Structures are given as structure tokens and as C-alpha cells.
Amino acid sequence: MDKIKDKLKNSNYRITGQRSAILEVMMDNRGKHLSAEEVLAEARKTVPNIGIATVYRTLEKLASIEVLYKTRFDEGCYRYELSDEGIHQHHHIICLECGQITEMEDDFLNTLEQQLEDRGYQIIDHELKIYAYCPSCRKKV
Amino acid sequence: MDKIKDKLKNSNYRITGQRSAILEVMMDNRGKHLSAEEVLAEARKTVPNIGIATVYRTLEKLASIEVLYKTRFDEGCYRYELSDEGIHQHHHIICLECGQITEMEDDFLNTLEQQLEDRGYQIIDHELKIYAYCPSCRKKV
DNA sequence: TCCATAATGATAATGATTATCAATATCTGG
């Protein structure tokens, strides 16, 4: 938390009650992927009259300094998750039935990336989304 | 083209001038990822007063019968591409500088998918996006 | 050809996100 706040300060961003509340929401929901509206609802428990614009602005800033990771899952809205520092790989298994999103670790893509580097690409990040039925939904079907 | 039209008919969709025009646009741009607005602009060369609603409706229908593949690249809008039949894997390299999207073939993920199947998942589709600088943009930077 | 009905174009409505702006809060330097 303090490390993140330092990061904010170093980027000339001020620490406000709203920003702390939003940060706390994101840390309390580590591993989950929240929409701006969901963050708003949570944050209002601490800062009742925080506005949606502030939520968007803050999430955007936090994503810009890589405290959050921003993505979308073939829905209308963006989702944000706390990004473990230094990790630039996002692998998700999305259940087509219940919508549950599971994070997945793997280093399968290292070889692939190596091949692309050999071909002159400079890889910055990647994102793998697997659409599937999760074990419990599969049973139901 | 005719095979696709049969597919449309089998789904109880009528073949109209607008739909043919949109199909033609998509086939003329095989391998490219077009937004609804881009399809509209192209289609108007054949059907000058086609409306954007029709474009959306048609793209949606074509995607629903898997003639098109619909995705978004961390932009505001969806993009559509002609999907080679039976191919349910979409691997893209997106250049962070010029925005060029390159399609990539590989079977790296087969092993990974096998492991997930072993854990009870039923994989339907997957999508891999690699964000990078392409060889020519890399030189410029 | 006729006719049930699917499709169209124009446009209003929606939903997510961004921009605007006056009021307020933060933080640095004295």
C-alpha cells in the first residue's frame, strides 16, 4: 500500500481520501476483475459521495502507472485488477456458463516469444484468454 | 461465397443486396480486422444508402453463424474478420506503434489446453494477443 | 404472382466513458 502511494507521489499524483479508498477496494479484491461501477459501489462504503468520474479517473491513473491492469472480456465495459508488480502476463480462463474468471500461471509462451524476438519483434506484453466450461458448469450441462 | 449464402439460408436469413455487399467487403478484406464504420464506408460503394444499423445487424448475424469472428483490441469498438471455417483460434500480434495486426499460427497451446482438459475444463475457444513493436517500428524507435 | 414476414433506414435510446468547470483539498516552501 505504502509502496503504491510512493509510486503515486512520484508521478505527481496527490493522495486523497478517494484514491485511498479505491486503492483499498482493489487490494481487498486482489485476484478479482472489477468494473468501474463495482469499484464505485465498494468505495462508497468508505466515501459515500464519491462520484463515478473520480472512479474512472483514478482507475485510469492507477493503470497508467501499472498499479492496476485494465482489460475487457468481450463485454461492454473495462475491468481492472491489482497487478502484481513486474508481472506483464495475463492469462485468464473465462467460463462461458458462469462467467467466472480464473487466473492462470504458465510460462508456455516463453518459447513462442523467443521465436518472435528472433524475427525482430520487441514483445511488451501479452494476453491469453481461454473460453471454456469450468469443471462445475460442465457437470451441470 | 455460395457456401456462406447457403449457411445464411439455413439459418432462416434472407439474402439481400446489403448482406451480399457486406459479405463482399469482408471477403475483399480477408485477414484484416474491420470496424462497423469501416465496413459501412466500403459497403456504401456498392449500396450507397445502406445504414449503419444494417451493418451492425448483419455483422452480428454473420458472427452468430461463425462466418465472421468478432473481437476487440483494447479499443472502443469491435472488429470483425472473415473466419476461416473451423478455425477457433485467434492469435494476434498487435504493434504498439503502428497498430498493425498480424495473424499468427501456432499450436503451442495444445499442450496447455490438454492440461486444462485434464483438470476438468471443456475448452471452446481461445484468444492470444501479443503486444509488441513490429520489426519496422522497432527500428524507428 | 401473392403474401407472410424478414429486413431496411432513420432515428431515438442506451450504456460506458470522457470532458468541462466551478468549488475544494492537498502539499510544498517559507
Added chain:
DNA sequence: CCAGATATTGATAATCATTATCATTATGGA
């Protein structure tokens, strides 16, 4: 610790992509 420069906020209007509505038109099977 206070003042002042300025970053931030909330409310709300604006924007952008997409979807819904609806009266009119076109399609294709009988």
C-alpha cells in the same frame, strides 16, 4: 503551521459505439 499554487473533486453535459423502435420495403416459398 500557514498560504498559495495547483491538482482533484462532484455534478453534469458531451461523446462514442452499439442497440432498440417502428413504419416502410423487399424477399422467397406456395
